[in-house]
Amino acid sequence: MAETRLAFKAGRAFRRGSTNFVDPDPTKGAILIQNGEDGLLHFIWKNRSTNDAEEDLILFPGDATFAKVEQSAWGRTYVLKFSSSNQRHFFWMQDADPSRDEEFVGNVNRLLADPSIVPIWYSEGYNPNSQTAGPSTSSAPAAGSSQAGQHATPEELARIRSIVSTLGAGGSGGQSFQPTPEISLTDVLTPANLRPLFASRPELAQALFPHLPPDLPSPPTVETLERVVSSPQFRAAVRNLDMALRTGLLGGLVRTLGLPEEAGTGVESFLRALQDQARREEGEGGDRMDTD
Amino acid sequence: MSGEDDSSGWQLTESDPGVFTELLKTLGVPLVVDDLYSLDAEALAELQPLHALIFLFKWVGGESSEPSSGGQYDPEFPGFFAHQVVNNACATLAVMNAIGNIHGLKMGPQLAELLSFTAGMDPQTSGMAITSSDWLREAHNALSPPSAISLEGLDLPKTTEDAYHFIVYIPYAGSVYELDGLKQAPVKHGAFSESGEGWVAKAREVIQARIATYPPGSQVTSEQVEFSLLAVHDDPVPHLQEQLAQLQAAGRQSEAAELVVKLSNENSKRERWAFENSLRKHNYLGFIHALLLNMAKAGRLEAAKEGAKKALQERIERKKKGELMDED
Numbered sequence: 001m002a003e004t005r006l007a008f009k010a011g012r013a014f015r016r017g018s019t020n021f022v023d024p025d026p027t028k029g030a031i032l033i034q035n036g037e038d039g040l041l042h043f044i045w046k047n048r049s050t051n052d053a054e055e056d057l058i059l060f061p062g063d064a065t066f067a068k069v070e071q072s073a074w075g076r077t078y079v080l081k082f083s084s085s086n087q088r089h090f091f092w093m094q095d096a097d098p099s100r101d102e103e104f105v106g107n108v109n110r111l112l113a114d115p116s117i118v119p120i121w122y123s124e125g126y127n128p129n130s131q132t133a134g135p136s137t138s139s140a141p142a143a144g145s146s147q148a149g150q151h152a153t154p155e156e157l158a159r160i161r162s163i164v165s166t167l168g169a170g171g172s173g174g175q176s177f178q179p180t181p182e183i184s185l186t187d188v189l190t191p192a193n194l195r196p197l198f199a200s201r202p203e204l205a206q207a208l209f210p211h212l213p214p215d216l217p218s219p220p221t222v223e224t225l226e227r228v229v230s231s232p233q234f235r236a237a238v239r240n241l242d243m244a245l246r247t248g249l250l251g252g253l254v255r256t257l258g259l260p261e262e263a264g265t266g267v268e269s270f271l272r273a274l275q276d277q278a279r280r281e282e283g284e285g286g287d288r289m290d291t292d
Numbered sequence: 293m294s295g296e297d298d299s300s301g302w303q304l305t306e307s308d309p310g311v312f313t314e315l316l317k318t319l320g321v322p323l324v325v326d327d328l329y330s331l332d333a334e335a336l337a338e339l340q341p342l343h344a345l346i347f348l349f350k351w352v353g354g355e356s357s358e359p360s361s362g363g364q365y366d367p368e369f370p371g372f373f374a375h376q377v378v379n380n381a382c383a384t385l386a387v388m389n390a391i392g393n394i395h396g397l398k399m400g401p402q403l404a405e406l407l408s409f410t411a412g413m414d415p416q417t418s419g420m421a422i423t424s425s426d427w428l429r430e431a432h433n434a435l436s437p438p439s440a441i442s443l444e445g446l447d448l449p450k451t452t453e454d455a456y457h458f459i460v461y462i463p464y465a466g467s468v469y470e471l472d473g474l475k476q477a478p479v480k481h482g483a484f485s486e487s488g489e490g491w492v493a494k495a496r497e498v499i500q501a502r503i504a505t506y507p508p509g510s511q512v513t514s515e516q517v518e519f520s521l522l523a524v525h526d527d528p529v530p531h532l533q534e535q536l537a538q539l540q541a542a543g544r545q546s547e548a549a550e551l552v553v554k555l556s557n558e559n560s561k562r563e564r565w566a567f568e569n570s571l572r573k574h575n576y577l578g579f580i581h582a583l584l585l586n587m588a589k590a591g592r593l594e595a596a597k598e599g600a601k602k603a604l605q606e607r608i609e610r611k612k613k614g615e616l617m618d619e620d
Contacts, residue, residue, distance in 0.1 A: 187600035237576035278588035
């Protein structure tokens, strides 16, 4: 199975005729560097709307470099150029936050020179979930999560470990490594928040029963729901999901819930995506629940 | 103990009597495990016949390899004794050491085969045989949450209790033995008298001596339980039911009423254990998703997020205050 070494949001740009101008194509995409099943390094451009890999270039070590286009006034245009030919492929960074461009480009070039290297990530003082003001993009790379259901790569695991170890079990490891600390799922799914929900909507209970453990000793009731959401097992599951969301790599998992990949990049992204999903489902008719 | 996390596919389980009892059920063993809050005669009498006592405490490290007071290593111990080879398997290993020496114990065919396979093996090899047993590992793992998120090897802080260390006390050939999977051999604590309370009287002495060696403040109190005791004993329910039938047939109503209460308490406890075990095995991702989605549809998610923001702020403030105080 192909193993993604690196991925980040990027669009393509095409030369305008025979001029020296390149025009960026607005299509949302991503560059993925993968170890293919053929044992070779692949430089892939994927269309993020269709999820199709529209470009798949095999690169031998030292074949190509990924350089900044200095003449670009915008400053975030790059070109993949080859030592063996005149081929040029232009790309532009699509992540709203430019602070990681250098990191990604550095790693692309390291991999192009030597596919066996381990990418270098800025782990100290780095937060993959730093929320920018922009509502529609997150600065988390699509690394790994763009392959639905795929496990994290060894490099990603190493990075997650360094981040998670600073999170600590009770936040006690916390230094000022987060510019904007994220809210915790455990504070959202509290019994205090959930009990009134169950009480005000008895029909909701029926919709939730199928999600309860299937082998309860007696058939579930509203009281069962309350017992479950106060249980240490449920609270531990919420804590685990919270921690996993903070790694920013749950893109593959959240897609199984019908959510977009961005929902797997952090707690707030997850909740926002859920609010979108709720609005969409309400809009599709069927049971309309009155808002409180 | 290796510093590496080599769990070899064994998940960490809770050290709850309901978990142990469920494991025994899976092994086809008709015994029950209960919390012991006291070692006094009355408490123990309730649970007779008692087959083993399991003493658990949080591993503090640095414990000497001297046997605890009054005992001696018995490397010639002919019964079942396995070393703890994988840390996460400690609960199941303790169960094996507790029941591997009960004469005439009913058990399922797989366990019988495993015990006969390991007969005569040295403790290290026994331990490895136990931890390589796929069916046993599956039975063990069935008692803890499934990894809902396929990010194995992540070393996320564990949310189940920290690994407890388990020490088993059993009667064997007229003496009380201490079976500790981390010690080189079983420790023989000396002979017991069959009369009166039997072996548990001697076991009580040994355990109390052990507890006395811990620093003060780590006693078993309701506020600060650093260690606890479990009793492995026969399932009382069939016997209680028989007795009840007899008393009712003989018209001894008030005694029958007492038994009804006992049976009802026992059954409530079992129901609670069954409930907790089913909660332990469950993958909550779908449930969490449905809860949040319905909170959103009910227009309650924004308010919950606001509440979460406040809670976060409060924690940050408290931490800051804590830090300021430290600086003084």
